[in-house]
Amino acid sequence: MTAPTQMSRWVQVFLEAQAAEMDxxxxxxxxxxxxxxxFADWLQAQGTDFADACRSDVEDYLIDCETQGLAKSTRARRLSAIKQLYRFAFDEGWRADNPAVQIKGPGRAQRLPKTLSIAEVDRLLDAARASPKETLRNTCLMELLYATGMRVTELVSLPVAAARGDPRMLLVRGKGGKERLVPLSPPARQALASYLAERDAAEETARKAGKPPSRFLFPSHGKAGHLTRHRFFGLIKDFALRGGVPPSKVTPHRLRHAFATHLLEGGADLRAIQTMLGHADVATTEIYTHVVDARLRDLVLQHHPLAKSRKS
Structure with missing residues (x-):
């Protein structure tokens, strides 16, 4: 395949291949x-492009990113994207080499994921149940999120077909199109059944008015056809305010962390948690063991009599 002449075209063809071949x-x-x-903008400012850039150009770009104060994780992600592009360019015959192949990334600074206590999650759930509008939908969203540990994109884009028949487990399509089964707790099943009855009644009314049915469990009139991540982010902040939980502590992903941490604290198997979260590598899931260890350490330091300073 002949190499594109513009960097924007390189990116476009690469993305199309990632979507079609890698899903x-x-x-x-x-x-x-x-x-x-x-990266393309930076190369253009240096008077070069993807086709002619060499290893030193990539290294200089990463140095520039560090000078800008970008986090290690951001720099590591950018290098990964550049490596993927050049690997694709090499495979397609656009370049005879991969100038980024031997460059080592800055690594990622390991930080323990921030989570929520069981009491804080309970207050969020109570706030959802007391929603002045869309009560059943909001309750279902929060119950499913905490019961399964789904990513927010997985949650809002769930197909309604997955919810039919009072399921004990949900089939979730995750990153890279990989599917996994996640069990539903009794409260989540009850919330799902109640919301589904309301949703189906509304769909039937819409059908009689000539509107097509939605294939999503949480439909929306927007372009995506389902509730957006941005909208759900706003909802969960509202639940935090009304539930007395600092909004700065609450995000959809933090509920995912809470799901994993609370399961581990309750004695769940790490491999089972890995499967439910959809982690490809158990090492990713092991971070939650450090969260639990840190909590236990804090508990000892706060309450053990020998850990307290004694007055002489």
């Missing part, structure tokens, strides 16, 4: 696009 998630494609276009 890359939309969020992954958007991330690649941002990172590669940023």
């Amino acid at each position: 890359a998630a939309q969020n992954t494609l958007l991330s690649y696009a941002r990172d590669l276009r940023g």
